[in-house]
Amino acid sequence: MKKITLLCEEMGVDPEECIPYGxxxxxxxxxxxxxxxxxxxxKLILVTATTPTPAGEGKTTISIGLTQGLKHIGKHPILALREPSLGPVFGLKGGATGGGKxxxxxxxxxxxxxTGDLHAITAANNLLSALIDNHIFQGNELGIETVTWKRCMDMNDRSLREIDTPIRKDGFVITAASEIMAILALATDxxxxxxxxxxxxxxxxxxEKPVYVSDLGGADAMTLLMKEAMNPNLVQTLDGVPTFVHAGPFANIAHGCNSIVATKLALKLGDYAVTEAGFGADxxxxxxxxxxxxxxxxEVDAVVVVTTMRALKYHGGAEKFNExxxxxxxxxxxxxxxxxxxxSNFGMKYVIALNHFYTDDQEEVDAMMKWAKDNNHPIALCKGFTEGGPGMVDLANKVVELAEEGSSFIPIYNKEDLPQQKIEKIATKIYGAKxxxxxxxxxxxxxxxxxxGWNLPVCMAKTPLSLTGDPKIKGLPEEFTLDIKEIRPSLGAGFLVALTKGIMVMPGLNKTPRAMSMEVDExxxxxxxDE
Incomplete structure (x- = not known):
């Protein structure tokens, strides 16, 4: 482990550009x-995955391991990840810092x-709520009839989905689903x-005339709350690979990527910028x-697709996917x-990263590697959890080879398409909906x-556990229908959010949250x- 100021110096960050937090x-x-x-x-490397299982497949572990592998073969990689939300940390999914080595x-x-980023986002979001309610209380000069803005907090709490205030009916979303989070992730300065x-x-x-923050006021005060949060956070892997951890919009209800500025810094300061996108490739x-x-x-130069034996067995109908x-x-x-x-339809070159678990059966691994070879799919067996960088060398070499070839992005829809057409193209071409x-x-x-005049790109809000809108449907579904229940504008983020049936923007805790099993010493x- 290196002192953070020394890491900055080695990266090419000047002393006045590094703001230490300890x-x-x-x-x-x-x-x-x-x-x-x-x-x-x-080079820009994107790490994605197959449709995940409730147990998780270790996509972040692979992202971290890949950068360690790239360092091990003499490259200078920088990693860019999302910030964890307290909701999953204390709920079902857990943290987002990788695993093992x-x-x-x-x-x-x-x-x-x-460094307090999510608190700043929460405060800015709720300052706007307070300003809206105060404006209505003080006479409502703008004539606001319907308020679409929600309060937020960084915790899973289903009881706050709908609330009554003295002014109006309201509700909370989790901070990772707040438009302020999406804005932070997409803002360039x-x-x-x-x-x-x-x-x-x-x-x-x-x-039905739209009312914007620019009509109400308060944008400068909200910006002031977010001034420090705008600067990306720097940490490191266990073996000293520089890692930006900044912004954390959820991928099932927001756009699921870390910040623009953190990724740009990784691209400028490293010869390989490795970043990930939430949940699966869909x-x-x-x-x-x-x-x-x-x-x-x-543009992305190469894509890494993470999968596991247990994910394949889960989606293949196995009741016990650890056997x-x-x-x-x-x-x-x-x-x-x-x-x-x-x-491939997006024009991207890819390599499969088979995340190895110590419980994996060798016959299953051999069958998977044979399938990939027989069907001309590049694949690497990844042992970053147990070995760190040395266990990721094969993947690192394959990524370097692919990145040198490069990709050529093919959009799935046209900018001129109406929002309904964009939704339909994503659902039919990517999910496979009828x-x-x-x-x-x-x-x-x-x-x-x-x-x-809001003909904007579309952000789909859909379960991550199935290509369909039903989390119970596993594997590759046959003909299915995708139901869209609501469209919410996120004009600051620059997209329209299409909510599928059953999606929640304020999750609830599971029956036995991780918070109940945590133990802190003196x-x-x-x-x-339960790491």
Whole structure:
């Protein structure tokens, strides 16, 4: 482990551009991007996955391990990840710092308060709510009739989905689903951040005229709360690979990527920038390519697709996916093939990263490697969890080879397509839906938004556990219908959010949350958290 100021120096960050938060983390001033504006970008590597299982497949572990592997073969990689939300940390999924020898540190601090970014986002979001309610209380000069803006908190709490206040009916979303989070992730500097905040839709007048933050005021105060949060956070892997951890929008209800500025810093300061997109290639990757990549001025050079034996067996119908079951594993492969087909349809080159677990059966592994070889799919067996960088050398070499070849992005829809067409193309081409059914409410909203001139890209809000809108449907589904219940404008973020049936923007805790199993010793160290 290196002192954070020394890590900055080795990366090429000047002392006045490094803002230490103790000895092991720092914020990086965005002046670096201005200074390195003319410097050539490194290669951009995107890590995605097959449709995940409730147990998780270790995508972040692979992302971390890949950078360690690249370092091990003499490259200079930089990793760019999302910030964890307290909701999953204390709920079902857990933290987001990798595992075993492929981890970033300081683990507990990253998973908890870190540098305070999520608190700043929460405060800015709720300041806007307070300003809206105060405006209505003080006479409602703008004539606000309907408020669409929600409060937020960084915790899973289903009881807050709907609340009554003295002013109006309201509700909470989790901070990772707040538009403020999406704005932070997509903003390129403080001016852009403020401009995006001003574009936020807060509600409508009685005659359905949209009301924006720019009408109400308060964007500068919200920007002030987020001033420090705008600077990316720097930490490191266990073996000293620089890692930016910044912004954390969920991929099932937001766009699921870390910040534009952190990824740009990784591209300027490293020869390989490794980043990931949330959940599977149907959700996070599609959103990365359609919603984030246009702001990077850099196309993805290669895609890494993470899968596991247990994920393939789970989607192949196995009831116990930790037990040997070659047949179920092979039955799960068509789902992997669908994801690979989608990646190819986007014009991207890919390599499969088979994340190895110590419980994996060798016969299953051999069958998987044979399938990949027989069907000309590049694949690497990844042992980063147990071995760190040395266990990721094969993947690193394959990524370097693919990145040198490069990819050529093919969009899945046209900018000129209407929002309804964009939704239908994503659902049919990426998910494999036979048709898309829109509720009367969604159709009415789409008509209204076109009248307002809001023909924007689309961010799908859908379960990550299935290609369909039903989390119980595993594997590669046959003909199915995708139901769209509502369309919500995120004008500051620059997209329309299409909510599928059953999606929640404020999750609830599971029956036995991880918070109940955590144990802290007398020094404040987490000694038991079911890691």
């Amino acid at each position: 000895f092991d983390k720092a914020k990086i001033d965005l002046k670096v991007l201005k200074r390195l504006k003319e410097k050539e970008n490194g 492929s981890s970033i540190t300081p683990i507990d601090e990253i998973n908890l308060h870190f 403080l001016t852009d951040l403020k401009n995006r905040i001003n574009r936020i839709l807060i509600g409508y007048t009685k005659d 959700l996070g990757m599609e959103k990365f390519l359609d919603l984030k990549m246009p702001y990077l001025s850099k 040997k079951n070659v047949d179920a594993m092979l039955k799960g492969i068509p789902l992997l093939s669908k994801h690979l087909e989608n990646i 048709e898309v059914v829109f509720s009367k409410k969604a159709l009415s909203q789409l008509d209204k938004y076109i009248e307002y 020094d404040g160290i987490l000694v038991d958290g």
